[in-house]
Amino acid sequence: MTAPSLASILQQRRQHLAQLVDFPVLLWSGCALSRNFPANRFPFRASSHFLYFAGLSLKNSVIRLEGGKLELFYDEAPPESALWHGEMPARSDLARTIGADAAYPLADLAFHCKDAATIPVSQVQTQQFQILQRAIALEGIDAQLAQAIATLRLRHDAGALEQLRQAAAIAVEAHKIGMGMVSHAHTEAEVRGAIEGAIFARNMSCSYNSIVTVRGEVLHNERYDNLLQPGDLLLVDAGAETQMGWASDITRTFPIAGKFSATQREIYNLVLAAHDACVDRVSPGVEYSEIHHLAALVLAQGLVDLGILRGQADDLVERDAHALFFPHGIGHLLGLDVHDMEDLGDVAGYAPGRKRRDRFGWCYLRLDRPLQPGMLVTIEPGFYQVPGILQNPHWREKYQDCINWQQLERFGDVRGIRIEDDVLVTESGREVVSADLPNNADEIEQLVSANS
């Protein structure tokens, strides 16, 4: 069996869309953004909704979908631009590659916009702000379109899965390179350079700004300023993105000197136990929020066993005490976006009628739906000692009865640990797409020590 062509993958996607909406749809790819002046731009990244139905990363392009038909609106580069950018494919060649039924210059778009639904591209500053504030209100057919696209993109087809596996495979390679060189590195920046260099070397890009830090307790640390000290753990959260825009998202935490301390190993194994329990629970029909709850329970019980928390695990979780050390969600959807479809707010992440809970430990959960075959999710429990939480008088008072501060002090060399894998929901259960990257403490130590 040969792999299906891009044109046939895309045809299937728009036929599925046609079963969900009965109005025309326009999707824009967007433009390259200026970095500091017009000619110096960030690498172009097309809108994910466009990529899903158009397959190719084309600048300044629009597709129109209706009744399973695809029309491409695309301006061929003027001849002068070949000097700077080389020969660009002709509109008709692009149309053939993606199986378009027709192709027009952009100027013709004006005649094809009527009554079409659309989704705003995520590029203009105010729109970003609106979405962050959850103030965006897609209405009418635009809202229906967003729901329809979320329905489609929730469950990955074969074409998507092939891309997602490639993205995971290259991220696994890059993480191994990072682990293999850390014993010779002196700075976070060196490890970041090795990992991202490896991703670029395979002609992929980074699906998000990598986190490579000895301060794993800063959850979205995007600086690489610190020196590596022998007793440190390094937290690496890095993913690759294929040229067609499909993402991976993997985290490992490992000892720079190749050997976990006793305390580091205890916490590491606890996080791994939560990770494994959660991965094992992934199955069609299971509520993702249950998996988050399971992670909280395993972590709470483990922290009780280590003498850090006091009480019954289920009581502690009921009181959100686990969130003192695990303040984020157990994971999220993964696809074209590393937080898939987050440009739509919670339209994709939350089942209709559901809303984020306001509670500490739950408000950052990005996915609350029953799992379905074809969904790809991350499982990423963690343990962090965040000063902003643990030194906060409000929390200290609220949870004074359930933390043994003296015992916690023993674990001072554990600032942040996270273990994150990409898990596909299958008909019969699950498949860990990033399984080739070891997460067992002994194997991690071996990978780090192999070249030292």
Place this chain on the structure above:
Amino acid sequence: MTAPSLASILQQRRQHLAQLVDFPVLLWSGCALSRNFPANRFPFRASSHFLYFAGLSLKNSVIRLEGGKLELFYDEAPPESALWHGEMPARSDLARTIGADAAYPLADLAFHCKDAATIPVSQVQTQQFQILQRAIALEGIDAQLAQAIATLRLRHDAGALEQLRQAAAIAVEAHKIGMGMVSHAHTEAEVRGAIEGAIFARNMSCSYNSIVTVRGEVLHNERYDNLLQPGDLLLVDAGAETQMGWASDITRTFPIAGKFSATQREIYNLVLAAHDACVDRVSPGVEYSEIHHLAALVLAQGLVDLGILRGQADDLVERDAHALFFPHGIGHLLGLDVHDMEDLGDVAGYAPGRKRRDRFGWCYLRLDRPLQPGMLVTIEPGFYQVPGILQNPHWREKYQDCINWQQLERFGDVRGIRIEDDVLVTESGREVVSADLPNNADEIEQLVSANS
């Protein structure tokens, strides 16, 4: 003598500005731009004008300059954000670091905007478009401000030079790493990964999207899809940027197999001769357009000597025939931006009253001013066989008498060669800031062959 502090460097800059303008000035840093959804952003890059006077890369910040005084408008992160981004410095600490006379929350900005001049940040799509079209018209005090800032930023102070030297040094290192690994690489992407990985490893970023290609004739090729073949030349145009935003911009072209062919070496040495002649001409008072003209003359004469062009070099240059093979300008300003201050159109690049010439071979010249001590410029002659030019019937007819097509065919293995260095204008002449990277053909061959 100890290095001057950031605060004193910045103080000097704003005092100079105060000598040039008598109105208050507001400069915005800008915000991080969304890549595909609000939480997934491109690395933040502050406006260069802000960086010049504020020194630090602060998001969503504004400075007000008046009479040599500096006021900072900056919102401290809410306590919750420490969870994600770590502890951020307090406003008062930042103010002290940059030597601000006062610091306020952003909300206070409304009371300080009156009568202030400003420069638009280069981020909104329409603004970009306007600038590209040269339709932007800064008026009144905004136009005066742009002129004043251009005057200041044209000649680099000691603080700037220290940064620019660092940026050049790391780019030199990265280029050497690229040359050292190319004999083992199979793809352009692998070389790009090695070079950019090396830049990241030194905790710098890329000052622009690197060009790493065997198709050097595509001037702004930003793809890395090609396989490396033994007979190919690889053109690498890559620069580093310091954390404070200062750029380098260096190009080398080298044989993948470690040995130029006879024809490649002839053209390489011709481009190098043009490069060396132009570098030697850099001196205070010299018109940069004269240096461009010199490059054209040396290249034309060399192509006559090689039998590719026919006629007298000065006649050929008068007829723009050199531009058939050297269609771009000899270089540009370099500073915080790789094309420094290009966000202002030609305000900085062209002396008052001067305009770009419409002529083939001159319209892409980005700098037309007499050189002054403290200016940093690139010198980057090249030779390219661009199908869009050489196959263009218009040019073929216009220049039919001066090209020996049969002789040109002998040079089919030379698609594109460029040699680019960063040259500082000094009181007594010049200093090549990127001189540590060899450009002599023999040394280039040695660097490439050393590890094979």
